[in-house]
Amino acid sequence: MLFDLTAEQLDIRNKYSSIGKEIADAKRAEPEGFDFDGWNLLRDEGIWRLIVPADANGASDWWSFTAALEGLSSSIRTPELLLSVIAQAGMVRGLVRHGSPSQKAHYLEAILRGDVSATGIAEPTTGTDVRSISTSLTETADGYLLNGSKFNIAHAPIMDFALLVCRLNDRESSNIALVLLDRDTPGLTSGRVDDKLGNRNLPTGELHFRDVHVPHSSVLGVPGRGLSTLIDIISLGRLYYGLVAANLITPYLDDAMRYAATRDSFKSTIDSHQYVQKRLVDMRIGLARSRWVAYGALSQLLNGHAEALMTCSIAKLVGAEDLIASATSLVKLYGSLGYHNGSVAELMKNALGFASVGGTEEMHRKNIFNQMQRLAA
Template identity: 25%
Template structure:
């Protein structure tokens, strides 16, 4: 068991930090204020070979390890969770294609999608299908060599910014056994952007409604196996959730580092507030929880690397990391006192942004259900029905 970074990983961490100090940290507050992310960061990250390092070399990636990828995500997340989510969107869809796609899918799409410029988006949620992802009502019907899509997606991240959308939709009547994923490129006739939503968390990730009215796309745009989309999604989530977990670790670390700085500078009753036991207790708890969350996430990523099943470990890491991010950022605001509530200190942004973690990519409640199901070896309300 090795808990230390390799020499390469130590350097990688420094290099990504250097990148973030230059490109991310100085802009993070501005992204939040203007609710606009600067997508040129993605190209810069790609130029450094730091975008989607886990993608295999044959598909333009680096063939790097999941821990390397996590190091990159944590550093970016430390300065801006928004930037981490946005930059991951430039390789997630290619990764999805790699994990669940057919051979034709891989040949046709991965290089095209993963070019260091294009942004992806995933449209799963609908007005009545959120956590219960299998109840989607957007339909795709095959007409000749084309899919005809109708329906409305909601809470689509990267809305209007993405070059292509992966749409989770219904291709057959069966609840779990009728779900597929279809790729729709931007500007495809029949796909329009509807109502936009103004967020308090990760404000710069454009979000809202995506409407399909007889939107036609080629048959080859089906990603993965027909009607097995739900199962594929679950497999994918085992990994993707870990990247939100490490983003949560990053943001919590940011909150801790800011708090440490503040606690040493801010003086009350004639001494730095960091000398008061109650502040110290908060700092100690914050650091401990962050460390535990990071180790849990690394453990699950390492299991993925070794080809082991890690559904439970992923859900535990995702659950724990997102909940401690919430606690840690809350405490960071508390340590900052009145300053914590001002827009001039970043902790309020960390606190708002962290809130995404226990909701996105499966709520904490769903993670608990998955963990319990794994523990009890009982019927998993979600997974097992999908396997029918």
């Protein structure tokens, strides 16, 4: 397990911390919507070349990418672009580990040039219960026909290509398949765009499929084994949600420390009051706890550790809980100012999204318990 970043990785973290601040400063003057300028800046600075394999003009270095993500999340202040980067990183992992040579050549090159991917899992009646999905693949003489719908998909309104979770119609078990489709595929249409409480610069929405022709070459991995492939892909996202949740609070904590040192109350600055100190200390504890659990989960995942899937869920769960608790505490610390529309209130709204992004608390606790049973057996 990595207990500290190398000098080179520290340089990467510092570089992307500066980039995050640049993106944050620029976005304040922009209208609501996906930050294509920030996305393209990250592309131009080489963030995808850190994890795309060397034979596809990249480096395949997940710890350096983690350093970049950590630096970015410590200064960018809002999570939307971070969630987009995490989703794209999961797509890279899926292609590298499970893609065919032609899929890697086509889609990794697309990622390097800045194309935006989407992953469609949830359906209105099933949520993320993959075994209960109804979006179906029916085999034909020259491939499959895809029918159904997905909802709550990050990037659905703007995506260039998508990975879709489907059920093979002719199988009772081992019937999950993953399909890669380009946006202009006939029969694929976008639906309603979601109107969310927070994270409003991350566009989410629906995708619909009506008799979409899917060649065999568009299936990622082995048909029927899509569930295990999907878990391998999304486990990376789970731990990264925990990591960015930990680091998002960093600039707000710095601001709060300065505010507490200058805000007078009852003839002293409020940082002399123990209850204020506790709020600030608890934020720092949450930051450290979430960060190190995420590091441990990444180490386990990259090394195929038996507890990796469980620790990835723990990282996501702990990160979300700590971020929501810290954001709530900041609102209380600033009093009426914290409740006014502004950066602290926006953080509160965005933080609440982590309760469901990447899976709900209930889902992750169920997964952790299932993994505990598996390990015990």
